[in-house]
Amino acid sequence: MDGTAEEFRRRATDRYGIDPDVETFPEGTETAADAAAAVGCDVAQIASSLVFDADGDLVVVVTSGANRVSEPRLADHVGADGVSMAAPGRVRDVVGWAVGGVPPICHDADLPVYLDSSLLDHDTVWAAAGAPTAVFPIAPAELAELADADAIAVSE
Template sequence: MHPRAAEFRERAAEEHGLEIDVEEFPEGTKTAADAAAAVGCEVAQIASSLVFLADDDPIVVVTSGANRVDEDALARALGADSVGMAGTDRIRETLGWSIGGVPPICHDSQLPVLFDPTLSGFETVWAAAGTPQAVFPVDPERLKRLADATEHDVTV
């Protein structure tokens, strides 16, 4: 197992009491479509952790791979004047993970997390496990609780 995926698995157990089965795919799971193809599930079952800056404050949006975040809706939901995707360096510095492998939990900093209600329609969703080749299955309601996320539809 990749050291970063192993680190995520250990942190999930220590921080949340979550025993996870990390699955790794050499072909990669960078996009929701890649992850769904590798896992053998619907694209909508991929829980993508996206990092935005709302008035320069980072926020994580865990969204279904079938949806796209509407930045205007996100700004309205947060009462922010401006919203945009966070850059790679800011994500790594704030969350401790790199783009393509950002998990929905176990971040280095406490950040607000919004959760796409589409994910709640599934028994199992798949989320990044610390690398662009690693994912783990989890019950979406449990994931929402562990992430201390607020369910809010900010997608199109």
Template sequence: MHPRAEEFAETAADRYGIAIDVHEFDEGTKTAADAAEVVGCEVAQIASGLVFAADDEPIIVVTSGANRVDEAHLADEIGAEEVAMADPDLVRDATGYGIGGVPPFCHDSEIRSYIDETLLDHDEVWAAAGTPQTVFPVDPERLADLADATPVPVTD
């Protein structure tokens, strides 16, 4: 297992007492479509951890791979003046992970978290496990609980 994914799994075990079932794919899971194809699920079941700057504060939105986050709509939903995609440095500083591998929890710092409410329609979703080649299955309600994520509509 990739050392970064192993570190994520160990952190999840230490912080939350849970075992993460990491699946690693050499071909990568960088996009939601890539992940869905290698995992064998619908794109809507891919839980992508996206970092944004909301009024210059980093937030994470765990969104369905089938949805594109409408930043203006998200800003309205969370009471921010402005929401924009975070640059790679902010993503790494806020979470400890690089773009494409950001897990929904176990970040290096406290970060306000939201979850795309459409993910909650599934019995199981797949989220990044610390690298663009690793994912893990999780019940979306459990994911929201572990991430302390508030459900929000991410599209208008």
């Protein structure tokens, strides 16, 4: 396991009292399709953590790998004039993780987190564990609780 995945595991244990079952895949899990192929699950079970800039403020959306976030719908939900994907450097600086490995929890900043409500249709979802080669399984209801995430319909 690389250092960033190890750091994620340590933070998850320290902050939330959980010991996530982090699995690493040398071929990478950077995209939802890559992660689903590596894990052997449906792409809809991949919980992708995307960071958006909403009028200058960052928000995290944990969405199903089968869905695409509707930026206008997200903007309406957060009361912003507009949203767009956050710049990778800003994600790293503020959230503490690089794009492709952003986990749904253990962020450096206290950011609002929203959960794609379609993830709740699954018993288990797989989320990034701090590196583009690492994921961990979790029940979506537990994920929502740990992330203090509001479940919303945010896909196109």
